[in-house]
Amino acid sequence: MNNNPEWLSAGWPHIWLPYAQMKTASQPIPVVGAHGARLKLADGRELIDGVASWWTVAHGYNHPHIRKTVAKQLETLPHVMLGGLAHEQAFTLAKRLADMLPRDLSRVFFSDSGSVAVEVALKMAIQYWINKGERGRTKIVAFRHGYHGDTFATMAICDPDEGMHSLFKGVLAEQLIVDLPRDTATTRALDTLLERERRSIAAVIVEPLVQGAGGMKFHEPEVLARVAESARRNGHIFILDEIFTGFGRTGTMFALEQADLIPDIVCLGKALTGGTAPLAATVASERVFDAFLSDDPARALMHGPTFMGNALACAAANASLDLFEREPRIREIKRIEARLRSGLEPARGLPGVRDVRVKGAIGVIELDNLDRDGLRRRFVEEGVWIRPFGNIVYTTPPFVISEEDLTSLTAAMVKVVQDAG
Numbered sequence: 001m002n003n004n005p006e007w008l009s010a011g012w013p014h015i016w017l018p019y020a021q022m023k024t025a026s027q028p029i030p031v032v033g034a035h036g037a038r039l040k041l042a043d044g045r046e047l048i049d050g051v052a053s054w055w056t057v058a059h060g061y062n063h064p065h066i067r068k069t070v071a072k073q074l075e076t077l078p079h080v081m082l083g084g085l086a087h088e089q090a091f092t093l094a095k096r097l098a099d100m101l102p103r104d105l106s107r108v109f110f111s112d113s114g115s116v117a118v119e120v121a122l123k124m125a126i127q128y129w130i131n132k133g134e135r136g137r138t139k140i141v142a143f144r145h146g147y148h149g150d151t152f153a154t155m156a157i158c159d160p161d162e163g164m165h166s167l168f169k170g171v172l173a174e175q176l177i178v179d180l181p182r183d184t185a186t187t188r189a190l191d192t193l194l195e196r197e198r199r200s201i202a203a204v205i206v207e208p209l210v211q212g213a214g215g216m217k218f219h220e221p222e223v224l225a226r227v228a229e230s231a232r233r234n235g236h237i238f239i240l241d242e243i244f245t246g247f248g249r250t251g252t253m254f255a256l257e258q259a260d261l262i263p264d265i266v267c268l269g270k271a272l273t274g275g276t277a278p279l280a281a282t283v284a285s286e287r288v289f290d291a292f293l294s295d296d297p298a299r300a301l302m303h304g305p306t307f308m309g310n311a312l313a314c315a316a317a318n319a320s321l322d323l324f325e326r327e328p329r330i331r332e333i334k335r336i337e338a339r340l341r342s343g344l345e346p347a348r349g350l351p352g353v354r355d356v357r358v359k360g361a362i363g364v365i366e367l368d369n370l371d372r373d374g375l376r377r378r379f380v381e382e383g384v385w386i387r388p389f390g391n392i393v394y395t396t397p398p399f400v401i402s403e404e405d406l407t408s409l410t411a412a413m414v415k416v417v418q419d420a421g
């Protein structure tokens, strides 16, 4: 077995890695294959994947049904532009997503990444008001600890201090970032803001139940319902960013089901293709869509990614939805939730551990502080792939992970945290 493949050292001086200080970054670990919840490394070892490639791999890597569906699509039509042309996979997927979501959410706009799906949602919301003749409504209300993407419009609605983008203060559009309404004071603050700034606000956006990349912070459905209610009362467009939470991660197909609410726009991405190909979607309600219907061509939504609704990606997404229908994913997520609770509980009370929390197939150990690179190395030694960020060590495993692998995963998390404490 080759420990350090030729392509790795040949490409290393030329590649620029995500979120990495390239001066000190160590070479990444070469992966040559993956199946189920396991990554196969170039040196022959296997790692249990606790991250599911940034939360995307719902049904495990290389699921035969997804593989076959994509291969078949590759033989017939890998891609065709959606500007004026149509293909079955995109149209079928649009209908299926609309059928899965609450009834009013019925128009699906495809893009290639979550950040762009959020950009499109913001564009829809702002243009909604322009098309209605209200020109001043351009501000977006978002929440502290939120994360909505890395592009300029989405950076402006991430947490302004902890959202990885504080360097860009002054360059970004100034948006209204507030606390989630967890108690009376913050509820009143949100209500007051939404009412006072009514004429300048276009939309309110929130990650339902779990704020992901902003620190894996959870909130109860009642908190989410309060946001929805305040937005509704003041007539604002209400956007749910389900890019992380969608497709089962919090224990229901979509997090919105747990608060029983219907937003004006939903953003989907990440697990949409079961982790197979880049694809995202912005799903709008009739209310939003209707505001774009006009005899005036200038009122149309002016957006169109080149690879919009790519046929391979849509085929993967359709196959992923087949699996959600055929296989007991939601039950598996409940099982994972119970196992994460019992498996991570021993970390509570360890030195340096601030919190242990679990929701759906998300398990988090929050520390006072941590050496991210050092911990990552220790996890690899323990045979698991865990990528700590901020001050948290977390797992979001593929839903098909075996009992044994899940036990090894949580045991490794507790052990490494204990050794570091």
Ligand SMILES: *Cc1c(COP(=O)(O)O)cnc(C)c1O
Pocket: 112, 113, 114, 115, 116, 118, 147, 148, 149, 150, 207, 212, 213, 241, 242, 243, 244, 269, 270
């Ligand atoms: C990951 C993520 C995004 C951005 O998606 P990309 O595909 O990385 O652009 C936006 N919102 C949420 C909630 C996310 O988790």
